[in-house]
Amino acid sequence: MAKLENTEVSPRLAKNLRRNVLERCIEFGLLCSGMFAIFITLAIIYILVSEAIPFFQHVSLYDFLTDTVWTPNYSIKHYGIMALVSGTLTTTFIALLVAVPLGTITAIYLSEFATHKVRETIKPVLELLVGVPTVVFGYFALMLVTPLLQKIYPDLTTFNMLGPGIVMGIMIVPYIASVAEDAMRAVPMAMREGSYAMGATRFQTAVKVITPAAISGIIAAYILAISRAVGETMIVAIAAGQQPNFTFNPVESAATITSYIVSVALGDLEHDGIGFQSIFAAGLTLLIMTLMFNIIGHAVRKKYAERY
């Protein structure tokens, strides 16, 4: 026994000791990487709030939420976020009018009608559509879609919310299609077979059995789409004009929250100026809006989730 106490650690164990220490260090490093996600979230909240606080010392929260004029560059400054929110909501609404029907039809078709081969060919195409950069979609909206719309409706101005809204809709179709399709494919085969055994057609099964069963996932897809559309920047910055305008009329030009941030960032920024702080207040509003939609989406999915 005494002999053992005298020897320090046997070479084999020493190696193990080093090995164990190394293991712990690595585990700690990995843990830090994992925690980085939490740091980013906290940093986002901290930066937005800390820069927005001085802004709200200048502008009361009441004015911010109820004023309908946004004129940070005029001599009489108004900071009514509603002028930007109206643009955001209008373009989002148009995008949803396009994306919800198209996305749902695509999802039902891919999940219930398409053969295996068709599905395997179509899904990569949808993925490619997701990969198209938004600045390219912006060009598409300004140079192709708006001129086309002007042929139908000649009074349309070059910058309007209709064109970018439609293009944004096309952009989010694949998001809706892929999430909704996953939800539909998760419905067990037995439910389809039951429906077919009763003599229902594919379409009846899709509409009356599969859709209700997958409704939580489908609604979650819609809400994901809303949150994408609300945060979309380049399409509206390029094609909707950047003039804040309290209107819900899609043929007028308007700024959204995101395009306002871009237009300020393109100019020279005075750090500490109220113009600089206003983009953080706008960003905070945007974050709260998207967060709200994400939470609602999560809650819907939880509440209506069918357990098989």
Place this chain on the structure above:
Amino acid sequence: MANDKKVDIENNLTLIRSLIAKHKRHDHIFAGVGMFVIISLTITLLVLFLDLVFDGYPRFNLDFLTNFPSRRATAAGILSAWVGSSLVLIVTFFAAVPLGIAAGVYLEEYAKKNWFSDLIEINVTNLAGVPSIIYGLLALGLFVYGFGLGQTILTAGLTLALLMLPIVIVATREAIRAIPIHIREAAYAVGATKWQVSLHHVIQYSYGGILTGVIIGMARAIGETAPVITIGALTFIAFLPPSPVGLEPPFINFEWLEAGFTVLPIQMFNWISRPQMAFHVNAAATGAIIILLTLLMNGLAIKIRYNIRKKIKW
């Protein structure tokens, strides 16, 4: 009486038959509509691409790649933009990939199922849903002014790395989850430590899936515009950052990290915003290059994933 009943049944039969025919018709109509929608989407993607190619056709020559932006549209090129994009992507790659893989490995292999790992998971999902421009604001407040990094390539690369991180984490986790437990058990049985199992087996075998995520993330980073504008990237750059590799020792320098820069999508945005049509041609040509790059990268990612699915049978 019996005759009446027969007529009734026959009436019913025709009724049922017409009903069945109607429902079958609905089936066919919907199949037609579905096919039509999908074909229209595909055509939209094609039109989008071809429109850019046709509009930008006059600029497809070597000068466009080797010239700096200029006041004259025909003499302007995208040299500073593509060099800027490449350098920014190098920073993004080296920041996001190791961190993303490490986080993915931690969540799948190390983390115990408790409130803490749930918290990390919720954060990762949420970060994927945060609009990209918010990351731009974060970078503006934190990197540009908080850390005093300024409006440099380093800042832009780190900003895009934040955007890419959730994509890499999710891809890593999915790839790791596909590896069966007995691979790990075999490694443990011959005395490997947890890290050895993770590094030599788990990460090795999920390589393809991780690569797919990395490529998709990089493709997204190339086209990402809003956050880079928000941190204040310049739109008119007529110089190149210092070269990262030199001819004299130590051969590598890091001065380029602190250089001002522009990237391809910002150059395109700048040209679209000008009223002159001649600049719109430049914008279209730049757009064609961006979309070609992203389509190629996404296509490659899809191909890799397809090959993995076909090849690997555990």
